[in-house]
Amino acid sequence: MAKENAYIDLTGRVAIVTGGGNGIGRGIALRLxxxxxxxxxxxxxxxxAARVAGEVAALGVRAExxxxxxxxxxxxxAMVKASLGKFGRVDILVNNAGIGGAPGWTGRGVGSTADWNAVFEVNVLGIVHATDSVSAHMMERxxxxxxxxxxxxxRRGSPGFAHYSASKASAINVTQAFAYQLAPYGINVNSVCPGVLWTSLWQDISKRRLGMIGDSETTGRxxxxxxLVNVPLGREQTPEDIGNAVAFLSSDRAASITGQALNVDGGAMMN
Ligand SMILES: NC(=O)c1ccc[n+]([C@@H]2O[C@H](COP(=O)([O-])OP(=O)(O)OC[C@H]3O[C@@H](n4cnc5c(N)ncnc54)[C@H](O)[C@@H]3O)[C@@H](O)[C@H]2O)c1
Structure with missing residues (x-):
C-alpha cells in the first residue's frame, strides 16, 4: 500500500490501541x-471499536x-490473546483508554472517593494491566x-480535577518504571501528554464545569x-496530532527514546 509518510513505516507491525473506538484512540489507530x-x-x-475497525481496514491493512x-x-x-490469535504477534501497545471520573462526576472540590478509584482503575491500572498482559510476549521477542x-x-494539577490530574501524573511515573524494567529486553516505553482536544471527554468536562460555576450563557465549545488563551501556539490539538507523535514513538526512528513524556499541547507545558 502507498505510505502516507515513508519516514515512519510500520508495515508488517501489529498494534493494539486501547480506547481505540473514539476520539484520540481512533485518530491513533488510523495514523498507525x-x-x-x-x-x-x-x-x-x-x-x-467495530466502526473504527471498518475505517482502518479501508486503508488496506488488517483490523480487528x-x-x-x-x-x-x-x-x-484476553485482549492480548485475541490479538495474538488474529495476527500472531504484537509489536506496539498504545494505552489510550481513559476516563474523567466515576459516572456522574461533578468536577467539584477534590473529587469523590468514587472518582479517585475510577480514574486510578482505568487511567493507571489500565496501563499496568495491559502492559503486564503483553510484556511476556514482547520480552520473549x-x-x-x-x-x-x-x-x-x-504535568500540573487542575482545580476540580485533582483525581484526574493525579492519575495522569501517575501514568507518567508508571511509564518511567516500565521503561527501566523492560529496557533490558529491547522494549521502549514512553508517554504522550495531549493538551486539549474537543472529544467526548472534553465535551463532558465543559458541560460539568459550566454547571459547577452556574454559567448558563457560555456554550461548552x-x-x-x-x-486556548494561554497556549503559545493558540491551537487545540487534533487526534491526528496525537497519532503522529504515537506513530513516531512506535517506530524504529525512536529506538533511543524511552521513559520520556512528550507534550503535544501547543506549548502549554514546557517541561
Ligand atoms: N480530550 C482531551 O483533551 C485529552 C487531553 C489529554 C489527555 N487525554 C487522554 O486521551 C485518552 C483518550 O481520550 P479521548 O479524549 O479520546 O476520550 P473519549 O472519551 O473520546 O475516548 C475514550 C475511549 O476510551 C474507552 N474506554 C473508557 N474506559 C475504558 C475501559 N475501562 N476499557 C477500555 N476502553 C475504555 C471509551 O469507550 C472511549 O472509546 C484518555 O486517556 C484521556 O485521558 C485526553
Missing part, C-alpha cells in the same frame, strides 16, 4: 494504519475489534514499543476555546 500497521482496536464500547475493560486484568489478558497516553494535566 496509514503507516502500514495491522491494528487491534480494543475498547469497552465494542460497537465503536476487541472488547476489553482495561480495569480488569483477565480482560486485558526482545522487542516492542509501548506508548501511554497521559495528559498535560499530569466557548468554554473549551477559552482554555
Amino acid at each position: 494504519g496509514n503507516a502500514g500497521a495491522d491494528i487491534a482496536i480494543a475498547d469497552i464500547d465494542h460497537a465503536a 475489534a476487541i472488547e476489553v475493560d482495561v480495569a480488569d486484568q483477565p480482560s486485558t489478558d 526482545r522487542s516492542g514499543k509501548i506508548v501511554n497516553i497521559a495528559s498535560a494535566a499530569g 466557548k468554554y473549551f476555546e477559552d482554555r
Whole structure:
C-alpha cells in the first residue's frame, strides 16, 4: 500500500490501541494504519471499536475489534490473546483508554472517593494491566514499543480535577518504571501528554464545569476555546496530532527514546 509518510513505516507491525473506538484512540489507530500497521482496536464500547475497525481496514491493512475493560486484568489478558490469535504477534501497545471520573462526576472540590478509584482503575491500572498482559510476549521477542497516553494535566494539577490530574501524573511515573524494567529486553516505553482536544471527554468536562460555576450563557465549545488563551501556539490539538507523535514513538526512528513524556499541547507545558 502507498505510505502516507515513508519516514515512519510500520508495515508488517501489529498494534493494539486501547480506547481505540473514539476520539484520540481512533485518530491513533488510523495514523498507525496509514503507516502500514495491522491494528487491534480494543475498547469497552465494542460497537465503536467495530466502526473504527471498518475505517482502518479501508486503508488496506488488517483490523480487528476487541472488547476489553482495561480495569480488569483477565480482560486485558484476553485482549492480548485475541490479538495474538488474529495476527500472531504484537509489536506496539498504545494505552489510550481513559476516563474523567466515576459516572456522574461533578468536577467539584477534590473529587469523590468514587472518582479517585475510577480514574486510578482505568487511567493507571489500565496501563499496568495491559502492559503486564503483553510484556511476556514482547520480552520473549526482545522487542516492542509501548506508548501511554497521559495528559498535560499530569504535568500540573487542575482545580476540580485533582483525581484526574493525579492519575495522569501517575501514568507518567508508571511509564518511567516500565521503561527501566523492560529496557533490558529491547522494549521502549514512553508517554504522550495531549493538551486539549474537543472529544467526548472534553465535551463532558465543559458541560460539568459550566454547571459547577452556574454559567448558563457560555456554550461548552466557548468554554473549551477559552482554555486556548494561554497556549503559545493558540491551537487545540487534533487526534491526528496525537497519532503522529504515537506513530513516531512506535517506530524504529525512536529506538533511543524511552521513559520520556512528550507534550503535544501547543506549548502549554514546557517541561
Ligand atoms: N480530550 C482531551 O483533551 C485529552 C487531553 C489529554 C489527555 N487525554 C487522554 O486521551 C485518552 C483518550 O481520550 P479521548 O479524549 O479520546 O476520550 P473519549 O472519551 O473520546 O475516548 C475514550 C475511549 O476510551 C474507552 N474506554 C473508557 N474506559 C475504558 C475501559 N475501562 N476499557 C477500555 N476502553 C475504555 C471509551 O469507550 C472511549 O472509546 C484518555 O486517556 C484521556 O485521558 C485526553
